[in-house]
Amino acid sequence: MWLEKTEGNALIRWITFCSGCGFALFGYDQGVFGGLLGNESFIRVFDNPDAILQGHITATFDLGCFITAMLTMWWGNKIGSRRNILFGCIILIVGAILQSAAYSVAQLILGRLIAGFGNGMITASIPVWQSETTPAGYRGRIMVLQLVVNQVGNVMSQWINYGMTFIAGSEASWRFPLAFQCFFAILVIIPIPWLPDSPRWLVIKDRNEEAYEIMRRLAGPQSEQETRESFQEIQQSVRHEMSLGKITVRSLFTNDSIQTTRRLILGAGTQLMQQWSGINAVLYYFPVVFASIGLSRNLSLILAACNAMNLMFSACVGALYIDTFGRKRLMALGAAGQSLCFVFVTVGLAMGGNQWDIVAISFIFGYITVFGLSWIAVPWMYPAEVNTQRMRIAGSGVATAANWINNYVVVLITPVGTANLGWRYYIIFAVLNAVFVPVVLMFYLETANLSLEEIDTRFEQKFSKVVDDDHHDIEKSSSKEAAAEHVSVCNV
Numbered sequence: 136m137w138l139e140k141t142e143g144n145a146l147i148r149w150i151t152f153c154s155g156c157g158f159a160l161f162g163y164d165q166g167v168f169g170g171l172l173g174n175e176s177f178i179r180v181f182d183n184p185d186a187i188l189q190g191h192i193t194a195t196f197d198l199g200c201f202i203t204a205m206l207t208m209w210w211g212n213k214i215g216s217r218r219n220i221l222f223g224c225i226i227l228i229v230g231a232i233l234q235s236a237a238y239s240v241a242q243l244i245l246g247r248l249i250a251g252f253g254n255g256m257i258t259a260s261i262p263v264w265q266s267e268t269t270p271a272g273y274r275g276r277i278m279v280l281q282l283v284v285n286q287v288g289n290v291m292s293q294w295i296n297y298g299m300t301f302i303a304g305s306e307a308s309w310r311f312p313l314a315f316q317c318f319f320a321i322l323v324i325i326p327i328p329w330l331p332d333s334p335r336w337l338v339i340k341d342r343n344e345e346a347y348e349i350m351r352r353l354a355g356p357q358s359e360q361e362t363r364e365s366f367q368e369i370q371q372s373v374r375h376e377m378s379l380g381k382i383t384v385r386s387l388f389t390n391d392s393i394q395t396t397r398r399l400i401l402g403a404g405t406q407l408m409q410q411w412s413g414i415n416a417v418l419y420y421f422p423v424v425f426a427s428i429g430l431s432r433n434l435s436l437i438l439a440a441c442n443a444m445n446l447m448f449s450a451c452v453g454a455l456y457i458d459t460f461g462r463k464r465l466m467a468l469g470a471a472g473q474s475l476c477f478v479f480v481t482v483g484l485a486m487g488g489n490q491w492d493i494v495a496i497s498f499i500f501g502y503i504t505v506f507g508l509s510w511i512a513v514p515w516m517y518p519a520e521v522n523t524q525r526m527r528i529a530g531s532g533v534a535t536a537a538n539w540i541n542n543y544v545v546v547l548i549t550p551v552g553t554a555n556l557g558w559r560y561y562i563i564f565a566v567l568n569a570v571f572v573p574v575v576l577m578f579y580l581e582t583a584n585l586s587l588e589e590i591d592t593r594f595e596q597k598f599s600k601v602v603d604d605d606h607h608d609i610e611k612s613s614s615k616e617a618a619a620e621h622v623s624v625c626n627v
Contacts, residue, residue: 142352146352151269151277151281153330154264154265155280156323157261157319158261158282160320160323161254162287162288162289163291164196164288164316165288165415165418166288166293166296166439167292167295167312167313167316168193168196169193169439170296170297170299170312170436170439171309171312174299174300174308174309175303175304176305176306176309177309181239181240181243186551186554187551188240189550190546190548190551191244192240192244193247193547194543194547195244195247196248196254197251197546198540199230199249199253200252200254200258200538200539200542200543201251201536202251202255203223203251203253204255204258205533207255207256207529207531207535208528208532209529211263212339212525212528215336216267217264217327217330217331217332220260220327221323223254223255225320226252226253227249227252227254227316228316229249229250230246230248230250230251231250231316231320232314232317233245233250234246234247234314235311235313235314251539257323258515258535258539259536262278262515262518263527264333265277265278265519266278266516266527266587267334267527273458274458274520275458275512275584276455278515279454279516282512283450283454285511286446286511288319289418289443289446290443290444292443293436293439293440294440295311295315297436297440299311331349331352331353332349334349334369335373335527337349346366350369372587372588373525393523393591398522398526399530399533401517401579402519402521402522402531402533403518403530405466405513405517405518406518406534407538407541408470408510408514408571408574408575409510409514410541410542410544412470412506412568413477413502413567414506415542415546416546416552416560417499417502417503418446446504446506449503449507449508450507450511450512452508453465453512457513459583462581462582462583463575463576463579463581464581465509466513466571466575467576470510471572472509473502473510474564474567474568476498476505477498477502477562477564477565480495480498480502481561481562482494483496483497484557485558514534517534518533520585521590524591580593
């Protein structure tokens with residue numbers, strides 16, 4: 136196929152298109168189900184599920200994502216990110232067919248679980264594949280654009296749900312939105328067999344000639360000498376990591392010279408914080424949240440769709456400055472802004488009445504805006520940037536698993552939390568976002584505009600400094616002890 140001969144920016148654009156379609160699928164799945172829960176035909180076919188059952192049906196998807204994101208640690212390095220994405224899309228199509236053909240809650244849950252299996256593989260692999268095939272200078276912008284496309288999927292799901300309200304009595308009003316998941320998966324499946332694997336993964340597999348050829352294609356008009364130097368840098372980095380021995384479960388908890396454990400925790404930490412920032416308490420249940428304020432179902436669906444568009448446009452703005460502003464500063468400022476928005480959402484819901492409802496709705500929009508400008512993208516790119524070469528796929532798998540298991544918990548408890556706690560439920564997210572600010576400032580390292588090999592060097596230098604400081608403290612302590620011993624002898 137002609138794609139096999141594509142080079143330079145054209146090749147990077149095709150990889151970005153494929154990755155973006157995979158993330159659009161993820162965004163569509165995030166938004167589609169919340170709008171179906173109040174659908175007349177859906178309620179009738181599934182015998183009016185209560186809040187607890189709604190939470191289980193919705194969150195089962197996230198549980199499936201968690202399981203395969205964890206398993207990606209083991210099989211991801213064996214087959215590579217590209218094949219992992221391909222198989223994930225095929226599995227997701229099977230799950231989508233089961234959901235759209237369901238006549239029982241059991242079949243619906245099974246379909247959600249299988250679709251989750253596919254999505255877990257896709258979301259664990261795309262950030263790694265994209266980051267390892269994109270130059271450092273605009274890696275951040277490319278990753279944010281993926282999340283913009285992710286929200287294109289979410290926006291489509293919200294407007295499709297709204298459109299289906301005009302045929303609410305027909306089963307097509309919920310079967311079609313669930314079946315439409317296949318559209319994005321097919322867009323990924325068609326080109327991906329002819330796109331290249333990551334050159335870094337190929338070097339690990341000792342397929343050096345193939346890796347160099349892919350680097351040459353990705354570089355485009357770049358000189359042969361620059362490509363050769365970049366390739367040698369990757370080889371040296373891989374050899375250095377391999378010299379430290381095989382990755383085992385025990386080595387994940389060892390503070391080695393390349394700080395494997397610290398980097399794994401930092402990557403997974405971004406995903407954990409993103410989920411407990413409250414995004415999916417709002418995103419999955421936009422129509423439910425707005426309906427809880429007393430709005431009609433029609434207006435709730437329109438506001439949900441508008442807020443999804445708000446998130447998409449905010450992410451577009453974020454793409455303009457993420458590489459110049461930096462990941463760390465974005466996370467800290469974003470968490471502070473999100474905390475403030477949840478404070479006003481809580482106050483608006485607590486006070487009640489038309490005017491205060493408007494305050495609550497406004498700050499839900501405000502929260503989504505701040506999230507789109509900051510936290511939407513960083514947790515997806517940071518694990519792929521910060522983990523070591525031999526741990527990049529496994530580390531991304533752990534981070535994605537952290538995303539999905541915490542997503543599962545948030546999505547599961549939100550219907551029950553809002554039903555029983557009302558406005559008090561959102562205090563949790565106001566407090567947690569405030570806590571995230573000092574965590575980010577104290578523990579996270581900036582990765583913007585650094586190559587993946589330069590990030591490795593930064594962590595090694597930091598480790599060496601800690602070791603040197605420890606040795607210095609020991610020597611200083613020994614000197615003090617020797618001096619004290621000398622004084623003691625003199626006194627005698």
